[in-house]
Amino acid sequence: MLENIIGSKSKISILRILFRYGTKGITIRQLAMKSTTPYSVAYRDIELLEAEGFIKVRKKGRNNIIMLNVDHEKHKKVSQLFSSDDKETNRPKKMFRNDEALIIIHHNADPDAVGSAIAIARGFSQSNMRCDIFAPGGLSAQSKRLLAKYPYPILKKIEKYPSLVFILDTSSPEQIENIVIPQSCKKILIDHHTPGKLSDIADMKIIDPSAHSTAVLVYDLLISAGITMTAEIAFFLMAAIVADTGFFRLVDKRDIKVIKELIGYVDMENVFAALSTQINYDEKIARMRSMQCSKTYTIDDKIIVFTEASSFESKIANFLIVSFADIAIVENISKTDVRISARARRHLDGKIDLSLLFKGIGKDIGGSGGGHSTAASANGSETDKIDIAREKMKTYIESAFRNKLKQL
Numbered sequence: 001m002l003e004n005i006i007g008s009k010s011k012i013s014i015l016r017i018l019f020r021y022g023t024k025g026i027t028i029r030q031l032a033m034k035s036t037t038p039y040s041v042a043y044r045d046i047e048l049l050e051a052e053g054f055i056k057v058r059k060k061g062r063n064n065i066i067m068l069n070v071d072h073e074k075h076k077k078v079s080q081l082f083s084s085d086d087k088e089t090n091r092p093k094k095m096f097r098n099d100e101a102l103i104i105i106h107h108n109a110d111p112d113a114v115g116s117a118i119a120i121a122r123g124f125s126q127s128n129m130r131c132d133i134f135a136p137g138g139l140s141a142q143s144k145r146l147l148a149k150y151p152y153p154i155l156k157k158i159e160k161y162p163s164l165v166f167i168l169d170t171s172s173p174e175q176i177e178n179i180v181i182p183q184s185c186k187k188i189l190i191d192h193h194t195p196g197k198l199s200d201i202a203d204m205k206i207i208d209p210s211a212h213s214t215a216v217l218v219y220d221l222l223i224s225a226g227i228t229m230t231a232e233i234a235f236f237l238m239a240a241i242v243a244d245t246g247f248f249r250l251v252d253k254r255d256i257k258v259i260k261e262l263i264g265y266v267d268m269e270n271v272f273a274a275l276s277t278q279i280n281y282d283e284k285i286a287r288m289r290s291m292q293c294s295k296t297y298t299i300d301d302k303i304i305v306f307t308e309a310s311s312f313e314s315k316i317a318n319f320l321i322v323s324f325a326d327i328a329i330v331e332n333i334s335k336t337d338v339r340i341s342a343r344a345r346r347h348l349d350g351k352i353d354l355s356l357l358f359k360g361i362g363k364d365i366g367g368s369g370g371g372h373s374t375a376a377s378a379n380g381s382e383t384d385k386i387d388i389a390r391e392k393m394k395t396y397i398e399s400a401f402r403n404k405l406k407q408l
């Protein structure tokens with residue numbers, strides 16, 4: 001009987017998703033998530049639908065793939081019930097009442113910021129909300145290469161703020177060029193760094209320093225809004241995750257869960273190709289000059305490098321870590337401001353916390369700072385305080401290792 005197939009609210013939610021996927025198939029876990037049904041309830045309903053012969057279940061690796069049995073005698077009749085509201089159910093719920101929004105990404109925006117921003121813009125366009133992306137401090141070389149292959153408009157300036165503003169992948173006002181967002185705007189902060197000053201002005205916060213990328217937080221937001229995943233959204237989310245996990249060198253169960261959800265929509269060769277970059281001439285020169293003016297110390301069996309650069313400070317810090325350093329601190333000092341980037345090898349996580357250190361360093365140089373335990377930065381305007389900040393960093397390292405730095 002038809003009642004045995006439909007029969008409950010949870011079954012209706014599950015069938016709606018199954019008709020959307022057709023014969024493509026979906027796992028029970030995906031089905032539960034997309035239908036917002038508890039896993040145990042979804043599992044029970046799948047067993048009932050299989051007993052009715054309305055669905056087929058096939059094994060793929062460790063997963064059971066669920067799909068409709070198009071040969072079932074009631075398939076056509078049930079499909080007509082869902083086809084009438086298919087257009088409406090494919091549209092996500094309007095999580096925000098606003099018709100337009102602005103997405104702000106940080107200085108020298110990396111693929112995590114750019115990819116997350118585009119995913120939000122394209123995702124919420126499904127509920128007719130128009131989102132512009134604003135990068136007041138420009139894009140990184142890797143992001144430029146990504147957008148050269150897969151173009152998407154990024155604004156360099158704006159004339160008017162809409163009533164809803166997203167701020168992505170940063171905790172520091174300096175990282176968004178200290179722009180003044182009108183108080184009348186509702187501000188939503190989505191970030192995977194240690195909370196900073198931007199957290200204080202946000203009306204809504206999605207902050208998780210344990211996440212390896214902002215993209216996984218954005219993925220959760222979009223899924224909760226009921227967006228339909230597309231190849232474009234999946235591509236930019238995947239590019240963001242790949243970049244911020246160092247091409248999957250640093251992943252956890254949460255990352256793997258999201259990757260598994262996205263991988264069916266994207267060609268990974270295209271993702272890797274879009275993110276691959278060559279070192280340009282200016283960066284090569286900056287690396288060479290930073291090596292020439294570097295000061296290297298040892299503490300126990302660790303190598304600590306302090307150096308200066310006029311640009312590419314975060315890339316130079318990464319380069320030093322990959323090359324030989326255990327901790328690398330790169331300062332970029334101009335007449336008006338100072339930027340400091342620091343990196344540490346992963347095995348020092350738990351021994352030191354650069355995010356905690358740089359929160360204080362940011363205040364010392366008249367700005368703000370933060371980041372992660374092994375990757376952090378600070379920006380400020382008091383360039384005359386750099387010596388104080390430098391000594392504080394050395395003292396922190398000596399305290400963490402309970403030994404003295406020795407200059408090589």
